[in-house]
Amino acid sequence: MNNQQQSLQGILSIAALICLAVGWFNLFTPEINHLLSRKVFYILIGASFFIQAPMLTNKNFVYGMYAAAGICVIGAFLPESSNLAWVKTLGLLAGIILSLSNRNR
Structure with missing residues (x-):
């Protein structure tokens, strides 16, 4: 199961990066x-x-990682005009920090 989870997590991460690149390069409307x-x-990263x-x-x-995941997903559904729209970025940063902190040295 662990190998399947790692594969799924990798696929989701790559899909998220593709979504980010699409937005940066304005490939669609x-x-x-x-x-x-x-x-x-943010939903895929969460x-x-x-x-x-x-x-x-x-x-x-x-x-902490579950919290970061939830914050990313909840933040994705907040309107951009909301004063709390920044929380999705906080969730992203927390998840990245936790992920990097977990790496073997």
Whole structure:
């Protein structure tokens, strides 16, 4: 199961990066670019963090990774005009930091 989880997590991460690149390079209409790079990207990253959480070797980071995943997904659904729209970026940064902190040295 662990190998399948890693594969799924990798696929989600690559799909998220593709969504981000599409938005940066304006490959579609402005509405589609915005949806992919500002909404779908964070949903996919949140899903990737959620799948990665139980695989963390430092069990102290598991709940933090779940929180980062939830913040990314919830933040993706907040309107851009909201004062809380920045929380999705906070979730992304927290997930990246937790993921990098978990790496073997």
